[in-house]
Every structure is written in structure tokens, then in C-alpha cells.
Amino acid sequence: MSDPSAAECRELPRECWETIFAALDSEADLEPLSAVCKQFRSIADARRTSLSIPNQLTPHLPSLLSRFKSLRSLDLSPFRGDHYSVLLQIARSRLPLLERLDLSNQQHLRLDGLREMASKFGALRVLVLSKIVLLQDNDLMAIAWSFPTLEELDISYPEESPSAGVTDHGVTVLSQKLKRLSRIDVSGNQFVSDDSLIALSENCPSLREIGFRDCSFITTSAIAFLIKNKPDLVSLAVNVIGMTILYVELVDSFHFARGLSSLDFSRSFITDGLLMSVAEANIPLKSLVLSHASGFTFDGISEIVTNHRGIEVLDFQAVTILTDHQMDAICKVLLGLTSINVSLCPKLTNATLYSLTRHCPLLKEIKMVKTNLKKDNANEADIPANSQVRSLNISCNVNLTDRCLEKIVRACPKLQYLDVGYCAEITGDSIMGVLKSCPEIKHLGISHCKNTETLCIDFELPQLEVLRAEGSGLNDQQLAAIGRRCCHLKRLDLPKCLNLSTKGVREVASHCKTLREINLRWCNNVKVDIAVLAWMVFVRPSLRRIVVPCGSILSESQRDFFLQHGRLVCD
Incomplete structure (x- = not known):
């Protein structure tokens, strides 16, 4: 798109431009357009609904909050340090549509900051507080008083403390105040017991989704009480240990359940009896997660899939009993399957992948990480092609060969996401073949694929947006070709690429007009100093984030200078 003048922008009514902007794939696409003219900036700013706030962005936060009036979600999870001043700035801003705040990964919660937020945004709908190091009962009480209209709350996996943490008292007070609560995740809080689960089920009339994974003192009795007391529960994620009376x-x-559409029994020890009880229940089951679960046999799984043929999502990661024959039986029943994860199932081979593509016409996502994909004798003419599959992760299959990969991608010709990282046997020839066979690929992962010397990209790749190539054998010449041929490339992850030098980085920056992020951490032969950075920013205005190699010394004032010009430089 050529840069139109302000006059040219006015040739179309604003409503037409708004419709065009609405068709963009992501908010990241708005930024370059906002630099075209004032009208484009106004439209782009109005469409921005989320903002992530790392430390480097905080000096510019007032102007950003003033600029983006349509923000619905603020993410402070990348921020490190005392977040009171940030919350204060947010509280002083005018964001009439704000409904979600993420404060995950903080050392502790600043209750004074939360109260400031509550004075302006008491109607906040979603609050995420995952992985707070020092989360305690008084934090939950402050949340309950400050945000009485919360509908979704995540307080999962705080840092373990031997002396303090969230207890039943805090959860009970929370449940008594948050009458609109529909979703809560308490997973990983080691001091809560059955009393917390019972309080939530009794005090929160709108509760529909609940997560209590990795809570050691939750018993099957409390889980049973919850299911009986909340027959309209939609989603349940718990660990079940089946060794008690x-x-x-x-x-x-489960005979009392009516609305359960999502069940997560990951890391549980469960029996066929429990699975068969779920199978016999009259529930609209759409998602079943048995990741890392054990204690059952294929008979239990078979009962569930036979009785709930509307299942769309299956996660059987590390369910090591599964065989190709059993997976074929599942595929023939679940014709509406859209996503499956059978990673870490060592008995599954190419036959399972072919069964999936043959029998599941709606399938969009397949994960077979670290399975047993290898050379086979399948006739290519007999391998079914499924044009619905968009995402395929087959990384860490150490026996995957070029020929095997060629057959697999023939079965998924419309792939947009492919990860073959850590597949040591594949070469540049098969990677090149993948890109030719699947021209719609947007995201390609080839991390730690060392045998890339034969990779010769001499054809256009207009769809490729993300290339993850950590520890790969890419060299300067190949990187330059990627820059020339990938006209929409936005992100390059190149940590530990020891065959690259500054020359290759200059080449890709020169040619790749859409590049927004480049990661050069641990690229020991790439030398990036202030002069090289200045050149990269000048020659490639689209760049927004640069991770420099270890040993690149930049002062704080130099980093601030780049940040003031919209470029985040980190190491």
C-alpha cells in the first residue's frame, strides 16, 4: 500500500475506512496504518482494545491511556516492580470500556492501588491474579470489597509459602461478596480445602466454570457435592485421586449433572468406573482433558466417546496406553472433532495422524509432540488429505525423516501453523518442500533443526508471518533470502543461531519491510552496538522489539532513547 496523502484518505468516507480496518487480522496491523494520516490514526486508535504494559512502557503510559479510549483489557503481567504508580495512572485515566485487568506474576498486590482502581473501575468484569508470589486472604477480601461485580477471577498457582497463603476463610469471604461470579480458578492454592469448594458452590449462584487443580486438600466428597449442588455447571477442572472410600x-x-460441556481430569488417578459414569451422564460434553492422567483403560475412554459423539476437543497428552488401533476407533466415532492433543504418547505413529485426517473432516488442530512419527510404507495415493487442518505440532519426533514429513504435509495441504522443532533428522530439503506444498503457512517452527544447509528459498512466501528458528543452522545467505521472499514476515526468533553474523541481520532488516520483532539472544557472531541499532531502526521503521545478543552493552539512556521512538530494546 502506497502512502496516501491526507487528501487521498478523505476520498472515502470514514465509515468505509473503518470497515476496511475491521477486516485486519490483528491489532498489530493497525500501528503502521496509524502513521499514514490523522484520520487513519484516529480510526486505528479507536479500534485498539488491549494494551500490554512492560516496565519500559510506563513513562509513556499517560499519553497511551489518553490516546486509546476504547481499551477493554490491560495486561500488567510483564511488569516487574512496585505497580502502585501504574495502577494510579490507570485509575486517573478515562477508560469507559475497561473490563479486564491482568496483574499476574507480581511479587505482591498493592491494595492501595487496587482501591484506587476500584474508585473508577468498580464494575471491572475480569481480574487475573495468577502466580502472585505473596497472595493472602486479606488480598481476597480487598478484591471482594473493591470489585463486587466481578464475573471472572483467576487466583491460580501463587508461589508456595510455608507460613502464609490463601485459606478457606479468604475464599469464603470472597464467595459471599461476589454474587455475579461465573468463573473462578483457585488451582495451586495449597491451603484451601473442601470448605472453599463448598462455599463457592453455595454462595455464588451464577458460578458455571471452576478450576481446583493441584489443591491437595480437596477431596472427592467435595467435588461430588459441587456437581450435585451445581447441576448447570459448564466447566470443571480438578485433580481426582481415586484411592478413598x-x-x-x-x-x-455425575448422574446429577446437566450442563457439563468441559471436563478436565488432568494429572488424576481415575478408574474406568468414573469414566463410565461420565459416559452415562446426560451432559453436552464437548471437551475432555485427561492429560497425564492414569488408572483407567481404553474401555473407559471408549465408553465416553461412544456415548458423547459430539466431543470436539480431546487432550490425551501422556496417556501412554493409547495405540494406533485404539486411536483409529476413536476417530471413526468423533466425526466432529476439531482439536486433539496426543503428545507424549510413545505408541502412536503416522497411522494415527492418517486416521485423524481421514475420519475427522472438521479437524483444525493436531498436536503429536514427541510421539513415534517415523518412516513408514504408506502409499502416498492412500494418504487422505484434510483441507481443514490448520495447525500441526509434531516437534520432538526424533525419528521423523524428510520422506515422512513430505507425506504428512500432503495430508494437511492448508496448514497455517507448523512446528517441526527438535526433529534432528529433517533437512533443508524437506523444509523447502513443506513451504512449497503448504503455501498458506503463517507460522513455521524449525528450532534446533541443524541440517538446513540445503535450504534454498528461491520462491515467494507471501503468507509467512512468524519464523521460530532457535538453535537452527540458518546462515546469512538464507536469512537474506527469507527477508527478500517473505514480504509479510513480522517476527523472527533466532536465539543461538551461531551461523549468523551481523551481515545476515543487516540483510533481513534491509529487505523485510514488515518486520516488527527480531530476537538475537545468544547469537554470538552477531555484533549489535548503538550504531547498528540506529541503522536498523532507520532502515526498518516497522521494528518495535529487538532482543540484542548477550554482550551488547547499551546504557539505560540509550534504551530510553529508542523507547521514546517506539522501539523496545532488551536482552
Whole structure:
């Protein structure tokens, strides 16, 4: 798109431009357009609904909050340090549509900051507080008083403390105040017990989704009480240990369920009896997660899929009992399957992948990380092609060969996401073949694929947006070709690429007009100093984030200078 003048922008009514902007794939596409003219900037700013706030952005936060009036979500999870001043700035801003705040990964919560936020945004709908190091009961009480209209709350996986943490008292007070709560995740809080689960089920009439994974003192009795007391529960994620006398009570409880569409029993020890109870329940099951679960046999799985043929999402990661024959039986039943994860299942081979593409016409996502994909004798004419599959992750298959990869991508010709990282046997020839066979690929992962010397990209790749190539054998010449042929490339991840030098980085920056992020961490032969950075920013205005190699010394004032011009430089 050529740079139109302000007069040219006015040739179309604003409503037409708004419709065009609405068709863009992501908010990242708005930024270059906002530099074209004032009208484009106004439209782009009005469409911006989310903002992530790392430390480097905080000096510019007032102007950004003033500029983006349509923000619905603010993410402070990348921020490190005392976040009071940031919350204060947000509280002083005028964001009438703000409904979601993410404060994950903080050392502790600043209750004074939350109260300031509550004075302006008491109607906040979603609050995410995952992985707070020092989360305690008084934090939950402050949240309950400050944000009484919360609908979704995540307080999962705080840092373990031997002396303090969230207890049943805090969760109970929370449940009594948040009457609109529809979703809560308490996973990983080690001091809560059955009392917390019971309080939430009794006090929160709108509760539909609940997560209590990795809470050691939650028993099957409380889970059974929850299911019986909340027959309209939609999503349940718990760990189940089936070695107690109360286990029978849990098995019987599923007869009371009516609305369960998502069940997550990951890392549980469960029996066929429990799975068969779920199979017999009259529930609209759409998602079943048994990741790293054990204790059952294929008979239990078979009962569920036979009775709930509307299942769309399956996660059987590390369910090591599964075989190709069993997976074929599942595929023939679940014709509406859209996503499956059978990673870390060592008995599964190419036959399972072919079964999936043959029998599941709606399938969009397949994960077979670290399985047993290898050379086979399948006739290419007999390999079914599924044009619905968009995402395929087959990384860490150490026996995957070029020929095997060629057959697999023939089965998925419309791929947009492919990860073959850590597949040591594949070469540049097969990677090149993939790109020719699947021209719609937007995201390619080839991390730690060392045998790339034969990779010769002499054809256009207009769809490729993200290339993850950490520890790969890419060299300067190949990187330059990528820059010339990938006209829409936005992100390059190149950590530990030891065959690259500053020359290759200059080449890709010169030619790749859409590049927004480049990661050069641990690229020991790439020398990036202030002069090289200044040149990169000048020659490639689209760049917004540059991760420099270790040993590149930049002062804080130099980093601030780049940040003031919209470029985040980090190491």
C-alpha cells in the first residue's frame, strides 16, 4: 500500500475506512496504518482494545491511556516492580470500556492501588491474579470489597509459602461478596480445602466454570457435592485421586449433572468406573482433558466417546496406553472433532495422524509432540488429505525423516501453523518442500533443526508471518533470502543461531519491510552496538522489539532513547 496523502484518505468516507480496518487480522496491523494520516490514526486508535504494559512502557503510559479510549483489557503481567504508580495512572485515566485487568506474576498486590482502581473501575468484569508470589486472604477480601461485580477471577498457582497463603476463610469471604461470579480458578492454592469448594458452590449462584487443580486438600466428597449442588455447571477442572472410600460418591454424582460441556481430569488417578459414569451422564460434553492422567483403560475412554459423539476437543497428552488401533476407533466415532492433543504418547505413529485426517473432516488442530512419527510404507495415493487442518505440532519426533514429513504435509495441504522443532533428522530439503506444498503457512517452527544447509528459498512466501528458528543452522545467505521472499514476515526468533553474523541481520532488516520483532539472544557472531541499532531502526521503521545478543552493552539512556521512538530494546 502506497502512502496516501491526507487528501487521498478523505476520498472515502470514514465509515468505509473503518470497515476496511475491521477486516485486519490483528491489532498489530493497525500501528503502521496509524502513521499514514490523522484520520487513519484516529480510526486505528479507536479500534485498539488491549494494551500490554512492560516496565519500559510506563513513562509513556499517560499519553497511551489518553490516546486509546476504547481499551477493554490491560495486561500488567510483564511488569516487574512496585505497580502502585501504574495502577494510579490507570485509575486517573478515562477508560469507559475497561473490563479486564491482568496483574499476574507480581511479587505482591498493592491494595492501595487496587482501591484506587476500584474508585473508577468498580464494575471491572475480569481480574487475573495468577502466580502472585505473596497472595493472602486479606488480598481476597480487598478484591471482594473493591470489585463486587466481578464475573471472572483467576487466583491460580501463587508461589508456595510455608507460613502464609490463601485459606478457606479468604475464599469464603470472597464467595459471599461476589454474587455475579461465573468463573473462578483457585488451582495451586495449597491451603484451601473442601470448605472453599463448598462455599463457592453455595454462595455464588451464577458460578458455571471452576478450576481446583493441584489443591491437595480437596477431596472427592467435595467435588461430588459441587456437581450435585451445581447441576448447570459448564466447566470443571480438578485433580481426582481415586484411592478413598468416598470415590463411589463422586462416581454417582455425575448422574446429577446437566450442563457439563468441559471436563478436565488432568494429572488424576481415575478408574474406568468414573469414566463410565461420565459416559452415562446426560451432559453436552464437548471437551475432555485427561492429560497425564492414569488408572483407567481404553474401555473407559471408549465408553465416553461412544456415548458423547459430539466431543470436539480431546487432550490425551501422556496417556501412554493409547495405540494406533485404539486411536483409529476413536476417530471413526468423533466425526466432529476439531482439536486433539496426543503428545507424549510413545505408541502412536503416522497411522494415527492418517486416521485423524481421514475420519475427522472438521479437524483444525493436531498436536503429536514427541510421539513415534517415523518412516513408514504408506502409499502416498492412500494418504487422505484434510483441507481443514490448520495447525500441526509434531516437534520432538526424533525419528521423523524428510520422506515422512513430505507425506504428512500432503495430508494437511492448508496448514497455517507448523512446528517441526527438535526433529534432528529433517533437512533443508524437506523444509523447502513443506513451504512449497503448504503455501498458506503463517507460522513455521524449525528450532534446533541443524541440517538446513540445503535450504534454498528461491520462491515467494507471501503468507509467512512468524519464523521460530532457535538453535537452527540458518546462515546469512538464507536469512537474506527469507527477508527478500517473505514480504509479510513480522517476527523472527533466532536465539543461538551461531551461523549468523551481523551481515545476515543487516540483510533481513534491509529487505523485510514488515518486520516488527527480531530476537538475537545468544547469537554470538552477531555484533549489535548503538550504531547498528540506529541503522536498523532507520532502515526498518516497522521494528518495535529487538532482543540484542548477550554482550551488547547499551546504557539505560540509550534504551530510553529508542523507547521514546517506539522501539523496545532488551536482552
